[in-house]
Amino acid sequence: MSDIKVDDSIDLRGVICPMNFVKTKLRLEALEDGQVLEVTLDTGEAFQNVPKSIKDEGHKIVEVKREDDHFKLKIEKCG
Amino acid sequence: MDRFIEDKTNKVQVSLGGGGEEKKINFNDLKTGGFIKQRQKDLFTVRLRCPGGKITTKHLIEISKIADKYSQKGVIHLSYRQSLEILYVDYKEFSSIVDELTKIGMQVASCGPRVRVPTACGGCEYNPNGLTDTQGMAQMVDKKFFGTPTHHKFKTSFSGCPLDCSRTREMDLGFQGVVDPAWDEPSCTGCTICAEVCIEDAIDADPETGKPIFKADNCIYCGDCIRACPTSSWTARRTGHLVRIGGKHGRHPLEAKAMVNFIPDENVPDVIEKTIEWYKANGVRGERIGKTLRRVGYDSYQAFMEETFKVGSPVKEDI
Numbered sequence: 001m002s003d004i005k006v007d008d009s010i011d012l013r014g015v016i017c018p019m020n021f022v023k024t025k026l027r028l029e030a031l032e033d034g035q036v037l038e039v040t041l042d043t044g045e046a047f048q049n050v051p052k053s054i055k056d057e058g059h060k061i062v063e064v065k066r067e068d069d070h071f072k073l074k075i076e077k078c079g
Numbered sequence: 080m081d082r083f084i085e086d087k088t089n090k091v092q093v094s095l096g097g098g099g100e101e102k103k104i105n106f107n108d109l110k111t112g113g114f115i116k117q118r119q120k121d122l123f124t125v126r127l128r129c130p131g132g133k134i135t136t137k138h139l140i141e142i143s144k145i146a147d148k149y150s151q152k153g154v155i156h157l158s159y160r161q162s163l164e165i166l167y168v169d170y171k172e173f174s175s176i177v178d179e180l181t182k183i184g185m186q187v188a189s190c191g192p193r194v195r196v197p198t199a200c201g202g203c204e205y206n207p208n209g210l211t212d213t214q215g216m217a218q219m220v221d222k223k224f225f226g227t228p229t230h231h232k233f234k235t236s237f238s239g240c241p242l243d244c245s246r247t248r249e250m251d252l253g254f255q256g257v258v259d260p261a262w263d264e265p266s267c268t269g270c271t272i273c274a275e276v277c278i279e280d281a282i283d284a285d286p287e288t289g290k291p292i293f294k295a296d297n298c299i300y301c302g303d304c305i306r307a308c309p310t311s312s313w314t315a316r317r318t319g320h321l322v323r324i325g326g327k328h329g330r331h332p333l334e335a336k337a338m339v340n341f342i343p344d345e346n347v348p349d350v351i352e353k354t355i356e357w358y359k360a361n362g363v364r365g366e367r368i369g370k371t372l373r374r375v376g377y378d379s380y381q382a383f384m385e386e387t388f389k390v391g392s393p394v395k396e397d398i
Contacts, residue, residue, distance in 0.1 A: 048276045051307040056207050061309035064270035066289070071275070 004063050004074050007031060009038035013070055016046050021053045024075070028059060031077045036062065039073045047071060112190030114173065117166070122151065125165040125176060126188040128225070131199035131217035131237070132161025141183040149176045160234070161198050162188050192364070194227040194355070199237040200244040203256070209239030210256035210302055210318055216347060224351055230362040230371075234327075235351065237320075241301045247323045248335045251368045252354055254320040257300035257341060261316035262291060273304040273313060299398060300340075319343050319391065321398065322350055324380070325369035333369040336377065337398050338384070339391040346390050357383045 010027050012020040024039050031037060041047045043066075054061060054075055063074035115124040127142065134142075142163060146155050151167040158164050168176060177187060188196050197220045200206065202213030216237045227233075238245040238255040247253025269289030274282045281297035282304060284290070291304075291313075300321070305313040319341035326335025342350055354368070357380055362371040372380055381388075 043275055048278065048303075048307075051272050051276065051309065052207065052303065055306060055309070061272075064268070064272055064309060066271050071272070 004036055006038045006074065007035040009040070011040045013040055013042050017049050018053075020046055021050050024050065024054065025057065028075065028077050033077055033079065035077050037075045037077065039075060041071050041073065043069055043071060112193070113187035114170070115164075115190060119167070121169055121171070122167050123170050123173075124156070125149075125168045125173075126158060126190070127163045127165070127180070128186040128188040128196050128221070129162040130196050130221035130225075131214045133199075133214055134163070138183060138185060142180075142185060145176065145179050145183070148179075160196060162196060189226050190232075192229055192231050192233075194224045194229060194233045194235070196225060197221055197235045197237060198245050200239050202237070202239040206239060207306070208242060208301075210258045211237065211239050211254075211320060211344070213237035213239045213245070213256070216254065216344065220347070220351065223348055224355075227355060229355060229358060229368075230364050231367045233355070233358070233368065241299045247321075247326070249326045249328045249332070250323065250335055251325065251327065252351060253323040253326065253335055254342070254347060255323065256318070257321045258302040258305065258318045259300060259316040259341065260293075260298070260302065260304050260313050262293060263312045263314065264290070266310050267291070267312040268310055270309060272307050272309060276303045276307040278303070296395065317341055317343075320347060321394065322391070324354065325367075325372040327367050327369050333367075333373075335369070336372070337394040338377075338381065339388040340394045340398070342388075342391040346387070349387050350384075353384055353387045354380075 008027055008031060010023060012023055015023060020041060027037050041050055051061060058079050060076040060078055061073055062076045065072040113126045115126060117124055146165045147153055149168045149172055150165050151169065154166045156164040156166055180187065197217040199213035199217035201209060203209035203211055204214060220235055233251045235252045236245040236247055236250045238247050240256050243255050247255045267290050271284040271289045273291050274284035279297050279299050281294050283292040285292055305315055321337055322339045322342055323335035323337050325333060327333050358368045358371060361375045361379065362368060
């Protein structure tokens with residue numbers, strides 16, 4: 001589950017809920033189905049709702065990397 | 080004693096007729112409740128029956144028209160139990176307002192010592208946190224139990240998840256959604272998201288593999304791990320209701336006690352029916368079930384409910 005090609009990326013460290021999700025969603029909207037967005041998010045409270053919301057919207061989290069105090073998620077746009 | 084509305088009805092000033100026209104007030108309408116005396120002479124609040132607080136826009140439009148016609152001040156109040164209340168209605172118009180409400184499929188709610196209209200949050204239909212169909216359950220309970228006479232008021236509510244927006248801890252009988260998470264090791268990639276999103280400290284990430292170490296004692300069954308897991312390695316083993324009993328607010332609030340966990344939807348009516356049966360046998364008039372439980376003892380209730388509770392699981396402390 002590595003070396004997944006990234007089509008766009010966004011660093012949302014320091015961006016709080018729900019704006020981090022909204023920004024993720026806006027970026028995803030600009031992509032085509034099957035393209036991948038990489039999102040960098042702080043761990044902790046700001047992070048807690050994002051994976052759930054991404055799944056609720058029908059997108060796929062295809063890779064997760066934890067680096068110290070942040071997560072890098074690769075999200076495949078679905079629909 | 081003016082404890083219930085039916086005790087008050089004989090004190091309501093009734094001046095029948097107007098312009099020589101004979102009018103009849105059906106006090107049975109009053110006794111089933113839903114008509115609440117206001118400070119103002121002759122004026123009542125008419126409380127509608129809106130289980131779960133959900134109402135179609137079509138109904139709302141029609142109710143607005145009726146309220147506009149009968150409310151002398153043209154106002155509606157949202158009751159603390161999610162129902163619409165038409166204020167400033169003259170008692171002489173009870174029959175006509177009830178007729179008009181019936182025509183649009185709306186009914187008047189209840190007051191007094193009986194099972195009240197259930198309240199509910201949005202539930203799993205559209206709320207992302209929702210685990211149970213609280214709205215469907217509220218409709219079902221309302222159909223089956225509304226108005227059942229009891230020793231005192233009997234309030235039920237449905238919360239779809241442990242956030243408990245419908246405050247099951249304050250209900251005579253409350254049902255809160257729960258989900259039991261099950262973990263599938265082979266599909267887990269050790270991404271640690273579940274450990275991060277669990278705010279109950281029920282999941283640690285293994286320092287070597289990143290895979291979850293589940294601390295069952297801390298789990299409150301909210302399902303955040305299931306919702307967040309990218310590979311669906313966390314799934315729902317079972318979903319149901321945590322049942323709380325004997326709560327109330329008011330002057331002397333009591334906190335409801337969790338008695339049984341993971342009661343399936345289809346067993347909720349049994350739980351309500353048997354609970355009312357126990358309450359009728361053990362309570363006294365004017366006593367809420369929370370008081371009865373504290374007076375008679377939870378053991379008596381638990382023993383009575385043993386068969387009914389068999390489909391569920393025992394509860395942990397402090398849930």
